[in-house]
Amino acid sequence: GENVEQHPSTLSVQEGDSAVIKCTYSDSASNYFPWYKQELGKRPQLIIDIRSNVGEKKDQRIAVTLNKTAKHFSLHITETQPEDSAVYFCAASGSYQLTFGKGTKLSVIP
Amino acid sequence: KAGVTQTPRYLIKTRGQQVTLSCSPISGHRSVSWYQQTPGQGLQFLFEYFSETQRNKGNFPGRFSGRQFSNSRSEMNVSTLELGDSALYLCASSQGQGNEKLFFGSGTQLSVL
Numbered sequence: 001g002e003n004v005e006q007h008p009s010t011l012s013v014q015e016g017d018s019a020v021i022k023c024t025y026s027d028s029a030s031n032y033f034p035w036y037k038q039e040l041g042k043r044p045q046l047i048i049d050i051r052s053n054v055g056e057k058k059d060q061r062i063a064v065t066l067n068k069t070a071k072h073f074s075l076h077i078t079e080t081q082p083e084d085s086a087v088y089f090c091a092a093s094g095s096y097q098l099t100f101g102k103g104t105k106l107s108v109i110p
Numbered sequence: 111k112a113g114v115t116q117t118p119r120y121l122i123k124t125r126g127q128q129v130t131l132s133c134s135p136i137s138g139h140r141s142v143s144w145y146q147q148t149p150g151q152g153l154q155f156l157f158e159y160f161s162e163t164q165r166n167k168g169n170f171p172g173r174f175s176g177r178q179f180s181n182s183r184s185e186m187n188v189s190t191l192e193l194g195d196s197a198l199y200l201c202a203s204s205q206g207q208g209n210e211k212l213f214f215g216s217g218t219q220l221s222v223l
Contacts, residue, residue: 006152032210043114043200043214044153089152096166096208097143102152 002027002094006101013080014109021104023090024072032093033066033073038103039086047088048075080108111137114203114215122221128189131218135182135203142184143208144176147198147217156199158208159184165208188220196222 003026013019025033034049050057050064050073057064061080066073077084085108091098115134123129135142144156155168159178176186182203188195198219202212 034211036214043216046211046213049211093209094166096141096158096160097155097168098153098209098212099155100145100153102150 002030002092002099004090004092004099004101006090006104008104009102010105010107012107012109015080015082017080019077019080019084019106019108021075021088021090021106022072023074023092023101024070025092025099026071027092027094028068028071030092030094033064034091034098035062035064035075036089036091036100037086038089044089077106080106082108082110084108114201114213116199116201116215116218118218119216120219120221122223123191124223125191125193127191128187129191129220130185130187131199131201131220133184133186133201133203133215135184135201136213139203139205139213140182141204141206141208142178142182143202143204143212144184144186145200145202146170147200148196153200156186160206160208191222193222196220 006023031052036044037047038044063076087103090101141160143158145153157167173189178184198217200217201215
């Protein structure tokens, strides 16, 4: 089955700096890669996603890049703000399911 | 549009008991998935239902089961509870395939004592 590795597990950045979270996947058949943000005590929320026929996608301060050949994808957050502090999960699509990475706890220091 | 609703929000049970969790999907969503979330382990897939049929099941023991009703509402059941079953159980709904654009509920926090 699909296996998703996510790094780093924790990340601290100064407010205004950029943050990058990286994921690798194992199943070349996966074709959909979402990112979820989970604030403390709240539900995971979809923040951005990308399909395998696209190399990059941007939405304001967040962007995702995908390298199908290397089977890795990354989340980039620019001009970080304290409200970006949360746990971020990457995922890859499988048969009627998503396989998630173990999460990255991002702390933005004011 | 109302979001995904899960009840109850919190549950405390003792070992050996059984528990039933409920999930109401977003109106119009026919796929319902269940995930177990524990600290440091991320989200582990339990099962996915569409039109009352289980289409996929994760690597969990048979004590974990689920079902979906004709109105797309879903329940999951855990029998003979173990301490290790303590976790946040998240339900998610989507329009079709169960592997894209999942919308999660707030979860049921289960504590097994």
